[in-house]
Amino acid sequence: MARVAIVTGGSRGIGEAISVALRDAGMTVAANYAGNDERAREFTERTGIKTYQWDVSDYDACLAGVAEVESELGPVDVVVNNAGITRDGTMKRMERQAWDDVIDINLGGCFNMAKAVWNGMNERKYGRIVNIGSINGQAGQYGQVNYAAAKSGIHGFTKALAQEGARAGITVNAIAPGYIDTDMVAAVPPDVLEKIVAKIPVGRLGQASEIARGVTFLCAEEGGFITGSTLSINGGQHMY
Structure with missing residues (x-):
């Protein structure tokens, strides 16, 4: 029977690439999304992957969402915590709400989703959790104290939870995309984007499919000896 995987923020961008890659690896995938119903419908029509709407920052919504997926598709053995937002601004200009929103979704969502599947994974003695961090959580970034803090927190969360799950056959890893x-990234002004690319040793932006291949590797049945690790996929921009 195919493993069931949930990918949060799984209907667009990096999340879409991850959902498709896990599907192609033989898993039954549920793609969570926040609120863009039109995009979710288009994604399902194009990929055949079913979408489920809930807010990952809402603890009770995560419990209900996982329960719905399990009732329709079966026990969840794989979770990819990809959902995230930005609310950029310098400390001088940042409002408290911008801080709370980013922490609650980007970091709180990881806790909520892990909590929702943790008991089941422990009972079945198997699980794969992959959390999507960021190069900016490793190196910091001007105007992103909220985002960098959340993503940095993901890396610590990953290491701590990995220790709790190891004996139960649950691996917990992170990927830090550049x-x-x-x-x-396309929304970044061209002159700024040019400066960003100039700092990447391989001389280009990464592709979502490259992140998805890393996730698939960490989610594989054969990945049981890899846990508590962060895989940096950033073209050599930050060697951590």
Whole structure:
């Protein structure tokens, strides 16, 4: 029976690439999304992957969402915590709400989703959790104290939870992408983007499919000896 995987933020950008890659690896994938119903419908029509709507920052919504997926598809053995937002601004200009929103979704969502599947994974003695961090959580970034803090927190969360899950056959790892050619990066002004690319040793932006291959590797049945690790996929921009 195919493993069931949930990918949060799984219907667009890096999340879409991860959902498709896990599907192609033989898993039954549920793609979570926040609120863009039109995009979710288009994604399902194009990929055949079913979408489920809930807010990952809402603890009870995560419990209900996982329960719905399990009732329809079966026990969840794989979770990819990809959902994330940015609310950039310098400390001088950043409002408390921008801090709370980013921490609650980017970091709180990891806790909520892990909590929702943890008991089941322990009972079945198997699980794969992959959390999507960021190069900016490793190196910091001007105007992103909220985002960098959340992503840095993901790396600590990953190491701690990995220790709790190891004896139960649950691996917990992270991937720290660099600058990837997605809609979010496309919104960066061209002159700024040019400066970013100039700092990447391989001389280009990454592709979402490259992140997805890393996730698939960490989620594989054969990946049981890899846990508590962070895989940096950033073109050599930050060697951590």
